[in-house]
Amino acid sequence: MTTDTNKFVIPIGPQHPALKEPANFEFWVDGEIVTGASVRLGYVHRGIEKGAEARTWTQNLYLMERICGICSHVHATAYTLGVEKLAGVAAPPRANAIRQLMGELERIHSHMLWLGVAAHEGGFDSLFMYSWRDRETVMDLLEKISGNKVHYSANLLGGVKFDITPELAAEIHKGLDFLEERNKFYLKVITTDETFIGRTRGIGTMTTEKAEFLGAIGPTARASGIARDIRVDAPYLIYDQFPVKVMTHTSGDLHGRFIVRINETFESIRVIREILDHLPGGELTTRVPRRIPAGEAVSRVEAPRGELLYFVASNGSEKPERVKVRTPSLCNWSTVLSLAIGLKLADMPMLLSGIDPCFSCNDRSVGLKSANQDPQIWSWEKLRQYGIEYYR
Amino acid sequence: MASTVGSLGAAEAVLTPFAVAFTRPSPERLDVTIHPDNLLTAIRALVDESWGYLSAIIGIDRPAQPPAEGELQAEGAVEVLYLFCSGAAVVTLRINLPYSQAVIPTISGIAPTAMLYEWELREMLGVDVVGLRVTGHLILADEWPEGVYPLRKSFTGFNQAATVVKGA
Numbered sequence: 001m002t003t004d005t006n007k008f009v010i011p012i013g014p015q016h017p018a019l020k021e022p023a024n025f026e027f028w029v030d031g032e033i034v035t036g037a038s039v040r041l042g043y044v045h046r047g048i049e050k051g052a053e054a055r056t057w058t059q060n061l062y063l064m065e066r067i068c069g070i071c072s073h074v075h076a077t078a079y080t081l082g083v084e085k086l087a088g089v090a091a092p093p094r095a096n097a098i099r100q101l102m103g104e105l106e107r108i109h110s111h112m113l114w115l116g117v118a119a120h121e122g123g124f125d126s127l128f129m130y131s132w133r134d135r136e137t138v139m140d141l142l143e144k145i146s147g148n149k150v151h152y153s154a155n156l157l158g159g160v161k162f163d164i165t166p167e168l169a170a171e172i173h174k175g176l177d178f179l180e181e182r183n184k185f186y187l188k189v190i191t192t193d194e195t196f197i198g199r200t201r202g203i204g205t206m207t208t209e210k211a212e213f214l215g216a217i218g219p220t221a222r223a224s225g226i227a228r229d230i231r232v233d234a235p236y237l238i239y240d241q242f243p244v245k246v247m248t249h250t251s252g253d254l255h256g257r258f259i260v261r262i263n264e265t266f267e268s269i270r271v272i273r274e275i276l277d278h279l280p281g282g283e284l285t286t287r288v289p290r291r292i293p294a295g296e297a298v299s300r301v302e303a304p305r306g307e308l309l310y311f312v313a314s315n316g317s318e319k320p321e322r323v324k325v326r327t328p329s330l331c332n333w334s335t336v337l338s339l340a341i342g343l344k345l346a347d348m349p350m351l352l353s354g355i356d357p358c359f360s361c362n363d364r365s366v367g368l369k370s371a372n373q374d375p376q377i378w379s380w381e382k383l384r385q386y387g388i389e390y391y392r
Numbered sequence: 393m394a395s396t397v398g399s400l401g402a403a404e405a406v407l408t409p410f411a412v413a414f415t416r417p418s419p420e421r422l423d424v425t426i427h428p429d430n431l432l433t434a435i436r437a438l439v440d441e442s443w444g445y446l447s448a449i450i451g452i453d454r455p456a457q458p459p460a461e462g463e464l465q466a467e468g469a470v471e472v473l474y475l476f477c478s479g480a481a482v483v484t485l486r487i488n489l490p491y492s493q494a495v496i497p498t499i500s501g502i503a504p505t506a507m508l509y510e511w512e513l514r515e516m517l518g519v520d521v522v523g524l525r526v527t528g529h530l531i532l533a534d535e536w537p538e539g540v541y542p543l544r545k546s547f548t549g550f551n552q553a554a555t556v557v558k559g560a
Binding site: 041233234331 | 445453508
């Protein structure tokens with residue numbers, strides 16, 4: 001703690017600022033009440049945009065989906081759509097349907113992950129453990145489709161790698177039934193548990209006007225009554241054939257953000273069932289040239305945290321001239337800094353987690369170096385052993 | 393919600409006094425090239441009309457091509473794109489800043505969300521954003537040297553040749 005005349009500044013982070021990810025916050029407090037706040041990001045900046053300029057269009061697909069381990073698919077989708085626009089090709093309908101299905105499964109796992117984190121920050125560890133246990137169901141479904149729980153890597157330039165067989169469709173249906181039942185239970189808990197309501201209702205309230213002014217997006221904005229969702233406003237993939245409803249809430253507080261995300265989970269479950277029941281036939285891929293014609297494309301998709309924008313520029317070669325990624329978490333930070341003022345310091349962890357911040361989103365530099373400073377590729381076993389030794 | 397064509401038409405009407413050129417790269421996009429001196433007034437006009445929201449500020453390094461024999465080396469530039477979105481419509485304001493005049497005013501007084509994007513632009517591409525009330529680094533390490541901008545094409549790493557990716 002430092003003092004500046006009568007102002008107390010409490011630094012939190014970059015290690016574990018309530019979240020298990022790095023950021024540095026300074027909260028100025030008067031007693032327990034926060035009177036100002038600032039944030040410093042970039043602790044895990046990886047230079048991905050620069051790295052993209054040295055890689056081929058195909059290599060970048062794998063780089064982009066590693067921006068985030070939670071929403072890897074939506075990054076790959078946004079990038080792929082941008083490249084396909086430049087190349088003047090469209091993926092087959094079945095591929096786009098599978099992309100949409102994977103995207104909505106990803107939203108379910110992301111929202112359930114967030115529910116657990118937010119509950120934990122509020123002191124509701126039972127809810128945290130329940131939601132993370134149940135989230136394994138959707139993770140298992142993603143693994144059954146792709147072979148991977150996290151980086152499913154379903155996209156290709158021009159289509160998808162994995163098909164949905166009737167047997168797989170039946171398993172997904174079964175998993176969705178379970179997830180729907182569990183999310184109904186969570187909705188009941190968060191709307192009836194007095195202690196939970198006490199920690200969320202009326203906390204961090206953001207009016208529609210303020211959300212607009214601060215540039216909030218995604219579920220954070222929708223919980224303040226802003227009906228903005230790229231899946232509806234600018235349908236991509238086949239959201240025009242399998243539309244979703246925009247879930248909003250008018251309370252604008254933390255409680256509203258819980259309700260919006262759970263309702264969005266139900267909506268994802270509904271649209272996945274619809275896709276499974278009417279999955280278009282045909283091919284999974286179409287051919288995309290190795291060299292992408294010169295030009296620029298903007299692609300926008302609705303990631304679990306809100307609008308994700310990719311700007312892709314080609315100079316006609318095998319590598320992009322520029323790839324710009326504007327991630328949703330970046331947009332929502334100003335809401336936290338603004339809403340913190342007047343709240344108690346103890347409310348900060350929940351307020352922070354309320355926007356579902358993702359530091360992969362923000363930071364996009366991780367270097368692994370050995371003791372002699374030579375960069376090298378480490379095996380999983382070696383990395384694991386290094387971790388054990390480091391923390392011993 | 394107004395149609396995409398209607399939205400783009402409304403933006404075109406608002407931006408006509410400032411436009412050097414309009415282009416339509418795709419049905420949902422309108423690109424407007426403006427002079428840097430008109431940046432603030434053009435953005436204020438969009439904001440006053442409540443046209444959409446600022447979605448991103450993007451900087452692109454445009455180094456000069458090597459000169460032909462006997463000619464002088466031309467100066468490179470940083471192009472800055474301000475993307476505004478309304479529904480499916482995307483309006484891009486484009487300004488071109490030669491390296492020697494890479495100075496722009498902050499728009500964060502009009503659009504508060506611009507602050508982080510402008511900070512990134514300053515740090516990664518060396519565009520001086522006048523009026524931006526933040527100091528220090530946003531993304532780069534504290535010990536990062538002054539005057540080295542990683543998203544300039546001329547930056548290829550420290551003490552090493554241009555990055556070569558295996559298989560690329």
